[in-house]
Amino acid sequence: MILRARAVWTITLLFAVISFLAGIGTAEAKIVVPLSGSIIEVDEATVNAVVTTFEQAERAIKAHDLEKVIGVYSPQYNYHGLKKDDLRKIWKDLFDEYQEIASTHLFTKIAKVGSGRDVALEVTCTGHLWAKSTTSGLYVPIDSWHEEVHYLVLEEGTWRIRGNVGESPRVLPFGTAPHPLF
Template sequence: MQQRTTGLPEFRRRRRVAWVLAGSLMMAGPSAHATVQVLPEMTLKREGRTITGAKAIRADQTMQEILTAFDRAERALERQDLSALMQFYASGYNYHGLHVADVERIWGEVFEHYRALSSTHLFSEMKVVQTEEGPRVELTCTGGLYGTEAQSGARITLDSWFQEVHYLVRDKNGWRFLGNRGDAPRSAPFSSSPHHPLF
């Protein structure tokens, strides 16, 4: 017997799955371990083709390279290794006027005030786009950034995002974070700059 769908458009159904998974992770509390996950409903679009199924998507060479880039960034985050973490950012990084130097300063502030940092990345869609400068990836991600306050020892959520589109570009050293699509945040934990563009 064939299972009936709820009649919701596909994007709304995927959004609900992402919310359920993100809610489950956040209700369990922000752990000190990273989560980078290809959601079961994820789609990968390239050259007019759509690939579905987590196993097929994980087997894709570009997806493997993207997962490797996020893994390297997460390891640098956990070690609070600023120079290694900054390797994740493209030289042309720009998010509402924030550039690489701004991001480096913000991460320095985060490292000063928080310990046991980790992040969650739940990928729901990836588009590989060919541009004049080379390939670009548009990666839809839901997740969060977590840390333990150095002074109080409290474990907190520093930031969270829902279906943010991350732009990544490739250079000779691999995939780099170019920026996000979306509005600039209205508030941030520190008065100097918003944290939201960091991941």
């Protein structure tokens, strides 16, 4: 029964993602928190602040503004050993190779963990990053993720990405790749 419920949830989510992505034009970013089916354990102001963080990142990406993109990440960013300086190089290379970079984010769960100065958010996200190649002129996928849990921390009044939840294995399982950008 649990497996059947999970299968129905997965099919429903997949349908929602496909429907969501079908409405996307070329290089148009979308950030969505579905009204039904999402688990939101924070107040509306926090949801809006998280969405604003990702919208700021999208505007910076569209402008190829490396410093503003990097500003979305916490100075303590760490994901599978990748640090903020590593992200700087990755984004610079992406800006050099691609035009019209955009991403989609479907947030299906936002939960607060910790309290006080140690408060953090776990944001479950499905999405992808794509762009127009300067080499071929074609739109190409750069990255995609399914139910990745972004870990955000509040720094100087702004939510910043600190990495993703979960242990960082020394070696990733065959067929998987880290998703450091979002």
